[in-house]
Amino acid sequence: MQDHAIRLGVIGTGLAVERLHWPALQRLKHEYTITAFANHSRPKAEHFANYAGVSMDDYAEDYRDLLGRSDLDAVLISLPIPMNYPVTKAALEAGKHVICEKPAGIDDAEGRKFIELIETFQDLIVLITENSFYQDTARLARSLIDKGALGRLHLASWRTVSQLVPKAGEFSSTPWRHDPGYEGGPHLDAGVHHTAIIRLLCGDVSHVSGVTQDANTTHGGPSDLSLNLKFVSGAVGNYTAGYPELAVPKEPNDLRLYGTEGVMSFGYRQLTVSRPEEPDAVYRTGQVDGGHFNAFVNFFEAIRLGEPVVGTVAQTFRNMQIVLDGLESARRGVVRAIDPYPSELSATALPLWSPVRSDPLFDNPDYVTVEHG
Amino acid sequence: MQDHAIRLGVIGTGLAVERLHWPALQRLKHEYTITAFANHSRPKAEHFANYAGVSMDDYAEDYRDLLGRSDLDAVLISLPIPMNYPVTKAALEAGKHVICEKPAGIDDAEGRKFIELIETFQDLIVLITENSFYQDTARLARSLIDKGALGRLHLASWRTVSQLVPKAGEFSSTPWRHDPGYEGGPHLDAGVHHTAIIRLLCGDVSHVSGVTQDANTTHGGPSDLSLNLKFVSGAVGNYTAGYPELAVPKEPNDLRLYGTEGVMSFGYRQLTVSRPEEPDAVYRTGQVDGGHFNAFVNFFEAIRLGEPVVGTVAQTFRNMQIVLDGLESARRGVVRAIDPYPSELSATALPLWSPVRSDPLFDNPDYVTVEHG
Structure with a gap:
């Protein structure tokens, strides 16, 4: 049927x-x-x-x-x-x-x-x-981490700052984003993608503390959010996201993961693994979309x-929780422990998705290109 | 006499x-x-x-x-x-x-x-x-900020991560640094220079929350420290410093200051001011030392x-406080309000030093070079 x-x-x-x-x-x-x-x-x-x-x-x-x-x-x-x-x-x-x-x-x-x-x-x-969760570069990053490329992760850091003003024909112009009807503005709308990547690569966050600032009159919610993170694994990190009204110069905008055996720089459709005594390895996937x-x-x-x-729903709720608890932390001036609802927090919180059908990422050796240098 | x-x-x-x-x-x-x-x-x-x-x-x-x-x-x-x-x-x-x-x-x-x-x-x-406090590039940065180059500062962000292992003939090899007899290890030794710059350019910090991590067996104190900062001015920021045992790839290592009218990237002996509708201005000073x-x-x-x-002593104590309260915040899992001893905290906490004798920075037009581009 x-x-x-x-x-x-x-x-x-x-x-x-x-x-x-x-x-x-x-x-x-x-x-x-x-x-x-x-x-x-x-x-x-x-x-x-x-x-x-x-x-x-x-x-x-x-x-x-x-x-x-x-x-x-x-x-x-x-x-x-x-x-x-x-x-x-x-x-x-x-x-x-x-x-x-x-x-x-x-x-x-x-x-x-x-x-x-x-x-x-x-x-x-x-x-x-x-x-x-499904992005090929992110899945590749996770698979490399699972194989031990970084050893024990101890520090994660991501700063992403970019101008956010309404541009005709772009997501930024949709009216509900200016008066969003939900807390956090761009941090709950766009930022949850970042917390998704962070959870996929670093595991669950157990504690968050945040500071916020309003510097954008064209969007609802605070424009700047900086979150300090404690992971279930024991690692720590910071996620700073700024959506100012003013244009900003070019930003690095990569998530850096520092481990005891290697460092990963995770960017958009490209990641680099640096390990001692080895040339840096730059990976690119053939992924068709985000x-x-x-x-x-x-x-x-x-x-x-x-x-x-x-x-x-539970996994995407967890991504939200990092933003929402971070906002609450900023408002109340306290560090927030993440409430592990609906189940226990985990250092490998998210499964690495792979389809039943053939997966170009893991089944096709030509799909990932690696440059050493 | x-x-x-x-x-x-x-x-x-x-x-x-x-x-x-x-x-x-x-x-x-x-x-x-x-x-x-x-x-x-x-x-x-x-x-x-x-x-x-x-x-x-x-x-x-x-x-x-x-x-x-x-x-x-x-x-x-x-x-x-x-x-x-x-x-x-x-x-x-x-x-x-x-x-x-x-x-x-x-x-x-x-x-x-x-x-x-x-x-x-x-x-x-x-x-x-x-x-x-006395570094020429830092004094230049402060003078540009005082003149309004950035408008209202809303976000500051600095990540500095570099390998710290004993190297013969370098500061890193001095025995007291490995078993330092003071809290914070490299963060109290080297990190207070960064908090000095942050205070000079952003004013006093009113609240700090921190997370720490140990990932370096060759030095005393935690290797990783990430501090979320609330400034007296109302701006917020993050300072993340990592001193891992492992070599790390090249890092940006600049302090970024995001204002309502401009963005400053403050690096070692060089700073860039980006303002809308103007070419970026890269400043370099002729300073003779740090x-x-x-x-x-x-x-x-x-x-x-x-x-x-x-x-x-009071001004350098204030730099220490940011690190020490950040460490205490990390240990206790709370946000710390900085105790404004010995006097009130201030948004222009540090005076901009200028000598009675001629000051090359402000008296010699050839001392600062500016490139636009």
């Missing part, structure tokens, strides 16, 4: 679908068919119908009409953050599997409700598209083959 | 004198005469006598014998950190002005005793050679002209 492609309803057809999801779905035509789509704005829906080659007959202005269709297996939810929880809830109640943009809720309370929700619908798959393709593969294999989901 | 050069006794004639103080004193022959010197090791004293061109007749094995001489105006104390307080005390009791290496004491309690000590001897000058020459000028002018000392 399950031989057909997954019949997907797309709820929200904005920039994230155009830039992130549709390019992945295009490469997965045997796995997914777009059966229906919803947007409160008809012009945006028409734009989507046009580039995705779907018929306006399958359009619904109200996502609840879409959920009422019996010919849908699953929905993709790509809406402003405050919609993630209520629309996922409605979709599960309608019996649909869900793949939903991050983060899992607007705050700690809603994140916990989100986890309880999926426990209620155990027969349905819910995957939060935290693409960083991880969305792989997320859809995981979603497909979870539905069809019963494979575990890596981007679970 | 005070027309002669200051008759200086040198207590401790190790690497710091050879590398830092003697080159400065050589340029100040009209201001200083080395009249006596002490070292518990006669071979080290002979080495000093040789390069400094002084007679072994003026050598004392015990610094207390040196202090008993009536033909000394002042002493330079260049000893392991735990000796700074007791030897300064003995020198003041012997009626000598003191110029002493940083930091002012081994811990918070001794630092406070140090401040009380100099209050007891108000007729004598005490200058702690925190050369960073600031020791200027410190000796300040000491001379304080004794001869009654000029204020910038490198006071």
Whole structure:
């Protein structure tokens, strides 16, 4: 009965679908068919119908009409953050599997409700598209760390500072980001990708302390956030993210991981491992996108083959917790211990995702290029 | 009566004198005469006598014998950190002005005793050679900030990570650094220079939270320290310093200051100011050393002209406090408010030093080169 492609309803057809999801779905035509789509704005829906080659007959202005269709297996939810929880809830109640943009809720309370929700619908798959979990360079980094490339990690450091002002046609311009309706502004929107990478490579954070500063009038939430981190492993680290209004000069913007046997510099689609007595090794992968393709593969294999989901609600909630507890730490002037809900914190918090189908990263020797120098 | 050069006794004639103080004193022959010197090791004293061109007749094995001489105006104390307080005390009791290496004491309690000590001897000058206060590039940076080059500072960030293992003939090899007898190891020894720069450019720190990690068996104290900082001005920042045993790849190692009107990248003897709509400006000064020459000028002018000392015990104590409170924060898992002893904390905590004599930095237009690009 399950031989057909997954019949997907797309709820929200904005920039994230155009830039992130549709390019992945295009490469997965045997796995997914777009059966229906919803947007409160008809012009945006028409734009989507046009580039995705779907018929306006399958359009619904109200996502609840879409959920009422019996010919849908699953929905993709790509809406402003405050919609993630209520629309996922409605979709599960309608019996649909869900793949939903991050983060899992607007705050700690809603994140916990989100986890309880999926426990209620155990027969349905819910995957939060935290693409960083699935990014090939990140998976490669994790596999090198697992093999001992760095020895014992003792220090992690990441500073990322870049101008954030509304630019027409970019994510920065979407109105809900200026008055976001959730705490943390860009740190909960963009920053959770960074905490996802940090958790994938360093394990869970046990304690966080933060300082914040407001220096951007064009976005909601504090612009600067600096978090000191204690990891379950015993390592420590700092994550400093700045989204100022002013343009800043070129920044290094790499995560550095310092171990007793090596140092890793993790950048965008490139990583370098430096070990004593060895030439530096620069790795580049052939990855096709920021991880969305792989997320859809995981979603497909979870539905069809019963494979575990890596981007679970609980895992993406953990990414949020680092930001939210950091913000709370800054407000209250205290160090926060992360509440290990819904399960124990772990030094290898996140499984390293690998698909059942052939994985170019680990199965194709030509997929990763290495330069020594 | 005070027309002669200051008759200086040198207590401790190790690497710091050879590398830092003697080159400065050589340029100040009209201001200083080395009249006596002490070292518990006669071979080290002979080495000093040789390069400094002084007679072994003026050598004392015990610094207390040196202090008993009536033909000394002042002493330079260049000893392991735990000796700074007791030897300064003995020198003041012997009626000598003191110029002493940083930091002012081994811990918070001794630092406070140090401040009380100099209050007891108000007729004598005490200058702690925190050369960073006097460094020309740092003074230039501060003058640009004072002129408004950055607008309102909102974020400061500095990561400095470098291998620290004993190397023959370098500071890293001196035995007292491996078993230092003071808390914080390299962070109290080397790190206080960084906190001096941070205070000079950003003002006082009001709150600090820290995490530490031990990953170096060759030095006492934690190897990694990451401090989140709240400044009196309202800005926030992070200072991460790592002294691992393992070699690390090239690091940026610049202090970045993010303001509402500009960004400064402050490096060693070079700084860059980036402002919107303007080409980046790269400044380099002609400074002759890390600031020791200027410190000796300040000491001379304080004794001869009654000029204020910038490198006071209280100011260098404040630098220490950031490190010591950061370490305490890490141990206890709390955010620490800096105790504003001996006076109020301030957003312009440190005066910008400028000599009575001509100051190349501000009086000679050729001394600073600026490249735009």
